[in-house]
Amino acid sequence: MNSEALAMKAYNEIRSKADSNMLLQGVSGFFGSAVTLGVDVAVVGTHYVPLFNNIRRVYGRGPLDGGVIIPIVKNILNECLFDLVFDKVLGYVPVIGVYANVMCAKTMTWRLGVLFAMLASRGEEIASDIVRDCVFVIRHMFPQNNAYKLAQPDLETFTQMVTSVHNNSQDEFAERINRAKQAFR
Numbered sequence: 001m002n003s004e005a006l007a008m009k010a011y012n013e014i015r016s017k018a019d020s021n022m023l024l025q026g027v028s029g030f031f032g033s034a035v036t037l038g039v040d041v042a043v044v045g046t047h048y049v050p051l052f053n054n055i056r057r058v059y060g061r062g063p064l065d066g067g068v069i070i071p072i073v074k075n076i077l078n079e080c081l082f083d084l085v086f087d088k089v090l091g092y093v094p095v096i097g098v099y100a101n102v103m104c105a106k107t108m109t110w111r112l113g114v115l116f117a118m119l120a121s122r123g124e125e126i127a128s129d130i131v132r133d134c135v136f137v138i139r140h141m142f143p144q145n146n147a148y149k150l151a152q153p154d155l156e157t158f159t160q161m162v163t164s165v166h167n168n169s170q171d172e173f174a175e176r177i178n179r180a181k182q183a184f185r
Helices: 003-029 033-058 066-091 096-122 128-141 144-148 155-163 170-184
Strands: none
Touching: 003 033, 003 096, 003 155, 033 096, 066 096, 066 128, 096 128, 096 155, 128 155, 128 170
16 A cells, blocks of 8 residues: 555544544533543543554554553653643633533644654654654644644645655654754744
């Protein structure tokens, strides 16, 4: 299967998880902060880890264990912090909170999905030190103002990002991400 077809499969996987997460987070918003917080924790195991491994499977890569995922999570925490704080602050405001929960769920799922697709497209191993820069590039390719509209990344841009790193060496991947990062600065 060519890299464009693989990217399309990954895109569809992300869209499915994003739609499911939006529904789950939106419903949880109607039940208050305790339920919302519980769902926030649960989606890590029900959405994000399976999403990562499902996308890895699309690319013929093996599943990852906690030993690999923990350094990745540590490297993306700062980039994701805004989304998390924004979600928690607005998520508890009546009426607006449901929209904030849905918006942040979709945004977070797409951003993580794009990251997971780029990492899986690149290769089997993951150099966690470049992950932070990759998330920076993703945030700029799919800016926050699109999240307010509940927009998802367009297929063409997604495909271009994911196929541009397909089967790159770690060095090639790092070089591409660093060039993109410099372009956004």
